Amino acid sequence: MAKWDNMLSMLWMLRSGRKLTAAQIADDLEISVRTVYRYIDALCASGVPVVAESGHDGGIRILDSFKEAPLFFNAVELKALVDAFKFAQGAGYPYTEELEGALKKVENGLHEEQRCDLSSQTSGVDVISPVRPPSGILLLRDLEQAAKEGRTVCIAYRKENAGQAGERKVDPYGLAYDRNEWYVVAFCHQSQAMRTFRVDRIARLEPTEARFEKPERFSASAFFRDQSKREREADGPLTVIRIAGEPDTLNAVCRHWHLRHYLTERTDREARFLLDVPTMNKYLPVYLMTFGTAIHIREPLELKRQIQETACKIAKHYDDDPD
Template sequence: MKAGRLVSILLLLQTRGRMTAAQLAEELEVSVRTVYRDVEALGAAGVPLYGDAGHAGGYRLLDGYRTRLTGLTAAEAEALFLAGAPGPAAELGLGPVLAAAQLKVRAALPAELRGHADRISGRFHLDTPGWYADGEEVPYLPAVAEAVWNSRALDVVYRRWREPTDVRRRLEPYGLVSKAGRWYVVAGPGPRTFRVDQILELTTVEEEFARPEDFDLAAYWTAYQRDFHDRLYRGEAVVRLAPGVTLPRAVPERTDSRGWTVARVPVESVEHAHGAFLRLGTGIEVLQPPELRERMARTVAELAERYGNAASASGD
């Protein structure tokens, strides 16, 4: 445990530069006293580690000191190669860069960990887009990525779902997110979220913007998804489900004498619920709202008439 902690301190200082004992303790989830002891152990082992007093003080490594020690465990080596998503990297124009980086990491690993990495690559493959995705072309993705990296504003023509559909926008791109095979750019002012494949025209503005220092892309995306689902499922339906039939987000209320479950289900709209519930066939009965129940009844009646006529025709 201590050996792993010493490696972590060494790597933290190597990658982040100067850090206080309190910062190291918070990062490693140990006491400040434990950090003091660990730092003394590193110094005794010959690591050129220095401590500066004062408000801007902290621990740092001698300038230019680097260690080849990775400190990777078998599980960490496996996770590293599993996380190297080749699809998104290739879309960003970084496919060869990712391959070269993985090759260098693999070459630096001990033989045992190299075997773990090879095994994970040979047994797991990440393919993020859904089966029915169209695989939209995203011609402006590399340009957006470059603007994100260099904090350059963009002048774009963007296609949205409501009128007027094609609008011109000035974007200050804070970050890119790949979700289910589709790329989104989070951009200010706002910030707001835009689909990269809906950008029709793009010009990079020779103007550098200031990205908010407190902006957290991962935190924003988590909140954005939560808000999206809250806005999406504003309606509600009451249904009766046959034994063994389930629906996502359904809240069971009671079970009747036949073993059917009465449940409340959040729905996006009558149209969306109509299509989703039809897939369950005779395993579902809509009780509320009345307009959805009537819509289902009309569809079932039309199907019965159509297939009834077909059965009669085949009998003749």
């Protein structure tokens, strides 16, 4: 067990209120008596009132006035905290300043040795992310606050490839981070249905006086999964799709915004999906062609034939090109 874990275990033992001898603590933690006394010194330096009483009824105990336990983190736990902050910062998390402040409070409560561990363990990971405008953070905060208060907001939203933003009123239910983008899941008053809106396409947001009640236990991530199922072309027969390729190429296939929900099995050299036939016929031939010869469709035969036919049509199109 790591030093800091042992110290924390020792602290909990002493907080039971019983007097313990150094030998009892050493046996329980499987460390030496000498190490026990080193830990006592470290606890005292941290402000823990540890008392060692000699004599027949003596032992080691903590004064009853002690209420707070110091924070002990091992090197991996400290690394995880700092790395989590880096990922949150890279994702454009709207409360990175507050998260950084909380992390500094943790650092201030560390021992010198722990600070050294923190510096050495966290220098090897960086998160590279797209530059996000400051307005995006404000939008995320406003949307989260509106969701918390149950307040309808008016947004100016620019659809993909649209020249101008259109105004609409929405009831924001929650935020989700997916495929390197932030989305708000909201009830749209214009379409009278649940919709997802990319936050970076919101040009303006204004709160209104109108209120709404969010469904109990609403989950933005669950909505995304359910939406993907609803977007299937039809409730037609399901078919197994087997795609072979190099690991990196299969990673790209499996990350597709729609296909990833239908992944059933994955090895280093093959990915299997279970998808309805109408959706497969409409979307997959053209999409999978973009991978060229880097992948191989093992089944179904129908999908292989469709890709062959599409490739032949493209080849013929350019064969017939007079230029």
